[in-house]
Amino acid sequence: MKRRNFLKGLATTSLLPFLTPTINAEESLQSYNSKKVLSGNEFFLDIDYLPVNITGESAVATAINSQLSGPVLVWQEGETVTIHVTNHMKKTTSIHWHGIVLPNAMDGVPGLTYNGIAPGETFIYQFKVQQYGTFWYHSHSGFQEQSGLYGAIVIKPKDKEPFEYDREYVLQLSDWSDEKPETIYKKLKQKSDYYNFSERTVGNFIDEVKQNGLSTAISDRKMWNEMRMSDRDISDVTGYTYTYLMSGIPPSKQFKALFKKGEKIRLRFINSSAMTFFDIRIPGLKMKVVAADGNYVQPVDVDEFRMGVAETYDVIVEPEDDVTYAIFAQSIDRSGYALGALTQDISKDAKAPQMDPKPILTHVDMGMAMDMDMSKGHKMKCGAGMMMPKKPTKIDHKYPITELPRKEGVGVDMVSRSPQYRLDDPGVGLRDNGRKVLTYADLKNLYSTEHYRKPDREIIFHLTGNMERYIWSINGITYANAKPIIFHYGECVRITFINDTMMNHPMHLHGMWSDLETGDENHLVRKHTVIVQPGAKISYWVNVDAMGRWAYHCHMLYHMVGMFREVKVI
DSSP states (O other): OOHHHHHHHHHHHSOOTTSOSSSOHHHHHHHTTTOOEEESSEEEEEEEEEEEOSSSSOEEEEEETTBSSOOEEEEETTOEEEEEEEEOSSSOBOOEEETOOOOGGGSOOBTTTBOOBOTTOEEEEEEEOOOOEEEEEEOOSTTGGGGTOEEEEEEEOSSOOSSOOSEEEEEEEEEEESSOHHHHHHHHHHOTTTTOOOOOOHHHHHHHHHHHOHHHHHHHHHHHHHTTOOTTOOOSSOTTTEEEEETTBOTTTOEEEEOOTTOOEEEEEEEOOSSOOEEEEOTTOOEEEEEETTEEEEEEEESEEEEOTTOEEEEEEOOOTTOOEEEEEEETTSSOEEEEEEESOTTOOOOOOOOOOOOOOOTGGGTOOTTOOGGGOOOOEETTTEEOOSSOBOOOOOOOEEOOOOOOSTTOOOOOSSOEEOTTOOOTTTTTSSSOBOOGGGOOBSSOOTTSOOOSEEEEEEEEEETTTTEEEETTBOGGGOOOEEEOTTOEEEEEEEEOSSSOEEEEESSSOEEEOSSOGGGOEEESEEEEOTTEEEEEEEEOOOOEEEEEEESSTTTTTTSEEEEEEO
């Protein structure tokens, strides 16, 4: 039997390699909803169209090895992997290994690191695995990621992990639409709020008058109207067209994760969506966060955490006997959710909790501190009766600043007047909800970063856009009109983002780590994707240790068209 066919057969018949063998093969595959896992040093991935029926209507996905989501790839730290990717479609494709440290030629970005994989061709990726943890892979061609071209990566460490668990599952979140991605983007360009059914109404205005008085309600409406913005613009694309999936499974069918009495369960969460932030909780269970973007962090117990597009978190839970728990991931705009069940009985479904109220943006989210003294850490009124974070974080450093060109015009409809470091702010829709919500301020590297090289210089990027025209850019310049950003090999650069828009932006730098400042320079958090909140700023260090041309972009798929840069390391 050819090795290629052997591996395919192995994936469909064996136990998941990262589950303890306490249940039989049939139960394992059922509990994982028949999602296949491939392990070893050599892999064969076939990309093709796949007929699917997720919503009750027939549609076509872009799939890997005829499955949605693609197979979980299990690697071993220190080994060299070889991955044969064959394109059976009629258009060029690609695979990018998100967050993986590798040679530039293996990064998988058409136009920067290679030409892509043409129809009928096979490209062979080969590189040494230099890390461990939870990662993922996806297409970097057009909008193929939206139509299903993504999968998970689990990298086993050489050394013993600093925590104990008995069983583990990959929970890969995504947003599926029967509409073609090109159709979604066209609609957004024609009418940016096409998918938003939460805009203010006359009824809302009457409620605001009752709550805050006529003068305040009129003033508040006037402010938003003059800015040509809406405090209800939370997500560009919503549950109106999206069905939210957990490892390819819709809420109606439920992803199932089995456990036995007394077990500790590790859940590897991956946000592989195109445009959706998820707020995740398991009602009735505390979650111990042990890793962020594949890297160990000092354990922190939480009730809930927000995942930006492309982020990963590992958590450990200790379920009690005879309880079926809902693994609940509601979209940030509360237009829908992904749902799984953590249970001892595969025949039992979990009951979804009620979704939280729809979020409303405030002056703080717009980067307008107004006359409020943010340094005192008081709870203060902001916008329509909302509250500010309790303890605004201050991070002040002075490094030589490299100025980049900035353009203002029709492509920029807002500038943050008073952007703040809001690392301890869980974000719109999660503030003061009665649950312990993870924030970036809670994250500390498990290992000391005291001896990390300090930055040689700082580059400030403004994340800009015009929501009405649906134009996204950096420093007011879209990718089509931008020059490459120059990094010098061996230097350390401090990146500071200032978000001049009303949307969250998960920023991802290829090829190099981003060491996030959370208030403790001795325990900088190592991430590959960092959320920049609306009207806020955030900073991290980049050790420039990889030569070549690298992509740097917002990971919201329909923002990426303009909010993208080439980084050239020389």
